[in-house]
Amino acid sequence: MNLEEIKSTLEAAIPGCSPQIVTNGSPSGQHSLLLDREHAFVAAMFLRDDPTLCLDYCSNVTGLDWLDTETSEKVKVTQLVDGVEKEVDEVRKTRTPGYLEAVYHLYSMQKKHGPLVVRLRTENRTDSVHLPSFTPIWRSAEFQEREVFDLFGIIFDGHPDLRRILMWDEFEDHPMRKDYVEPDDYEYEPTPHDAVLKKALEHRNRISTPDGQGA
Amino acid sequence: MSTSMEASTPAAHQGFADATMIDHESDLLQISLGPHHPSTHGVFRMDVVLDGERVVKLKPVFGYLHRNHEKIAESTTYLASIPYTDRLDYMCSLSNNWAYALSVEKLAGLQVPERAEYIRVIAAELTRLQNHASTIGFLMQEMGASGTPLMYAFREREKILDLFEALTGSRMMCNYMRFGGCRVDLPAGWLDQARKTVDEYPRFLDEFESLLASNEILLARTQGVGVLPPKLAIQGGVTGPILRASGVNYDIRKVDRYGIYERFDFKVPLGEHGDVYDRYMIRMLEMRESLKILDQALHQITPGPIIDPKAKIRGFRPKPGEAYGRIESPKGELGFYLISDGTPNPYRYRVRPPSLINLTVLEDMCLGSSLADTVVIFGTIDIVLGEVDR
Numbered sequence A: 001m002n003l004e005e006i007k008s009t010l011e012a013a014i015p016g017c018s019p020q021i022v023t024n025g026s027p028s029g030q031h032s033l034l035l036d037r038e039h040a041f042v043a044a045m046f047l048r049d050d051p052t053l054c055l056d057y058c059s060n061v062t063g064l065d066w067l068d069t070e071t072s073e074k075v076k077v078t079q080l081v082d083g084v085e086k087e088v089d090e091v092r093k094t095r096t097p098g099y100l101e102a103v104y105h106l107y108s109m110q111k112k113h114g115p116l117v118v119r120l121r122t123e124n125r126t127d128s129v130h131l132p133s134f135t136p137i138w139r140s141a142e143f144q145e146r147e148v149f150d151l152f153g154i155i156f157d158g159h160p161d162l163r164r165i166l167m168w169d170e171f172e173d174h175p176m177r178k179d180y181v182e183p184d185d186y187e188y189e190p191t192p193h194d195a196v197l198k199k200a201l202e203h204r205n206r207i208s209t210p211d212g213q214g215a
Numbered sequence B: 001m002s003t004s005m006e007a008s009t010p011a012a013h014q015g016f017a018d019a020t021m022i023d024h025e026s027d028l029l030q031i032s033l034g035p036h037h038p039s040t041h042g043v044f045r046m047d048v049v050l051d052g053e054r055v056v057k058l059k060p061v062f063g064y065l066h067r068n069h070e071k072i073a074e075s076t077t078y079l080a081s082i083p084y085t086d087r088l089d090y091m092c093s094l095s096n097n098w099a100y101a102l103s104v105e106k107l108a109g110l111q112v113p114e115r116a117e118y119i120r121v122i123a124a125e126l127t128r129l130q131n132h133a134s135t136i137g138f139l140m141q142e143m144g145a146s147g148t149p150l151m152y153a154f155r156e157r158e159k160i161l162d163l164f165e166a167l168t169g170s171r172m173m174c175n176y177m178r179f180g181g182c183r184v185d186l187p188a189g190w191l192d193q194a195r196k197t198v199d200e201y202p203r204f205l206d207e208f209e210s211l212l213a214s215n216e217i218l219l220a221r222t223q224g225v226g227v228l229p230p231k232l233a234i235q236g237g238v239t240g241p242i243l244r245a246s247g248v249n250y251d252i253r254k255v256d257r258y259g260i261y262e263r264f265d266f267k268v269p270l271g272e273h274g275d276v277y278d279r280y281m282i283r284m285l286e287m288r289e290s291l292k293i294l295d296q297a298l299h300q301i302t303p304g305p306i307i308d309p310k311a312k313i314r315g316f317r318p319k320p321g322e323a324y325g326r327i328e329s330p331k332g333e334l335g336f337y338l339i340s341d342g343t344p345n346p347y348r349y350r351v352r353p354p355s356l357i358n359l360t361v362l363e364d365m366c367l368g369s370s371l372a373d374t375v376v377i378f379g380t381i382d383i384v385l386g387e388v389d390r
Helices: A003-013 A040-049 A141-152 A192-208 B010-015 B069-074 B079-086 B093-108 B114-142 B148-168 B190-212 B216-222 B230-235 B241-245 B276-300 B354-366 B371-381
Strands: A020-022 A032-035 A057-066 A069-081 A084-096 A099-108 A113-121 A130-132 A155-157 B021-023 B028-033 B045-051 B054-061 B321-329 B332-340 B346-352
Touching: A003 A020, A003 A032, A003 A040, A032 A040, A040 A113, A040 A130, A057 A113, A057 A141, A057 B332, A057 B346, A099 A141, A099 B332, A141 A155, A141 B354, B045 B371, B054 B354, B054 B371, B069 B079, B069 B346, B079 B093, B079 B346, B093 B114, B093 B321, B093 B332, B114 B148, B114 B190, B114 B276, B114 B371, B148 B190, B190 B276, B216 B276, B216 B371, B230 B241, B230 B354, B241 B276, B241 B332, B276 B371, B332 B354, B354 B371
Parallel strands: A032 A113, A130 A155
Antiparallel strands: A020 A032, A057 A099, A069 A084, A099 A113, B021 B028, B028 B045, B045 B054, B321 B332, B332 B346
16 A cells, blocks of 8 residues: 555545645655644554554654744835835745654554654644654554653653653753753753752761751 | 662661662562663663562663764764764674664665675674574573573674674774675685684584573573563564564564565574563574574675765765665664755664663563563563663
8 A cells, every 4th residue: 555545545534634745855765644633643543453554563753853944035015215116125034833743653563564654743842742642552652752752852642651761850951852952061950969969968067066066 | 689678777768768668558669670780781770669579560761871872973974873873782783884874775775786785694694693692691691590601602702703803893893884885895714714603603502502492490480481472562562583482473684675685595483472481592593594594695695896886985965855774683673764954964863772662561571570580581682771772
C-alpha cells in the first residue's frame, strides 16, 4: 500500500481525519504522513490494527524543532506624498510561527514492510505544545516520548509516566531546541548537591563553636 | 546494592533517607540498584521495590552518561560524527559506523562499491561474534561463574580485536567507514588472518557450549526465568536476539536486505520460550550463523575500489531531505534518522538506540522474580550505557 492509498484509507475509515502527505526531497524517498492532532490517536490505532497495514512495531520516535521563520517581501503601495499620489516601496514582513514535530517510524513485524513515517505537529513552540501520546498503542514509544519531552519539551497527553529521562529532574530547559542557550555556569542549576553542601556547612559551623550552637 | 536492614536506627536512617526506605506496614523495601553496581554494566540505576525477595516494581533510571550526542552531531559536519558514533555502543563501533554511513548514503544517494560492502559485512559479523561472546561471558559472571567463561570469551575477542587493529588502527574506537565506502583497504595478509580466526572459532564455540549448555547451575538459573512473550516483545519494540529468542522471526538483515546480505546463505535462529536460557542459546546459534556468513564473504571478496568516487569527504552537503536507515546491530535495530537542510551540518541527527528501547520491557520481565534473577535477566538484555544515555 503506498502513501496515497494509506491516506485515502484513513480518510474513509475515520470521519474528519485529514492526513497530508509531506514530501521528502532526498533520494531516500521516505515521504511521510502528517496527521492532525485531533484524530491522530484514532488514526494510529487504525494503522496498527488494520489487517493489511498491521503496523505493529513502532521503531523510532523523535522530535524536531522548527523555529519561527520571517520572510520579507517588497510591495509597491500607492501613497499620498505632498498631495501627489506616488508608488512607494514598502517592506512587509510575514512571520510564520514555528512548531515542534514528533516523528514516528512504523514498521510491520508481521507483514515485514515499512517504514511508514508519521508526523504530528504542535500549534506553536511556546505555550501550546501538546500532542497525543502513542504509548498506549505502542509501548516502545514510552521511553522515546519521555526523551522527546525531556529534550524538546513536547507534552504528550495520555503518557503514563511523563518525566525527564536523560536530564535531571530539576533541569528546566529543553536542550535539543534550536534556540537553546547553554547556561554560563552549570553550578547555578539547583542540584541535589546544594542541599548537601548547605547541610555540611551547617554541620561544620555547629562543631566549630564551643557552645555547639553554630556560628 | 544497599539493602541495609540496620537502617532503622534513626541516625543511620537519615543517611539513607532517599536510597533505602523501609515500609513496616507492608514490608516493602525500596532499594536503589546502581548506578555503580558491578552487575549494571555501567552507570545504570534501577529503583526496585521488593516484597521479601520478589520484585514488585522496577523503574530504570537513565542519564548518568548523557552527553547529548545528538546535539553535538548537529553542531558539526556529517563526517565529524563518525568517530563519535564509535562511542555509542563501544563494544560494536564498526556496526555503529555502518548504520550511520548507511543512513547518510540513503540521504545523499551514494552507492557503495562491492568490495566495500564485503568489508562491511566482514567487519560487522566479526563485531557480532565478539559482542555475543562477551555478552555470554558477562552473563555467566553474573550467575556466579566468576572469571572463567568471561576470560574464555575475551580470549577469542582479543583475536578479533587484533584483526580490527590491523584493519583500522584501533581496537575499539575503529572510526573506519566512510560515506560511500570505507576509509582504507584491507592490509596485506589480513584476509588470511581473518580466515584463520574464523576457522578456529567453532572450536571455541564447541568448548564453550560443552562447558555451559548442559551445566546444571546454568539450567537452574535460566530456564523459565524472565519470560518475554512474543506479543509483548513486539509491543515493546524489542529487537535483536531478545526478540528472536521470543520466537518472532524478524532479522533486519533478512527483512531489509541492506548491504549485500541477500547473497549469503544463513538462517535466523528462533527461540521457543523467550526465557533467559533461550536468549543465551540464540546468541550461541547466531554466532554460528555469523561464521557461515563470514566464511562465504571471506571467500567471495574480490579486489576493487573501496569508496564511491562521487562521495565527497570534505564539503559534503546532501540535498535537503530526510532519511532513516537501520541495520541489525548485535544489540538490535540500530537506526539513524537524519534531516539535511542543505548545509554541511545535519539539521537533525537522531540515533535509535536498541539498548534503550530494549529496556522498555525490563520491568515486565522482572516482576515476580527474585532480585538475584533480575540481575541475570538484565544481563541478557545486553545494554551498553554509552548507547542508552547517549
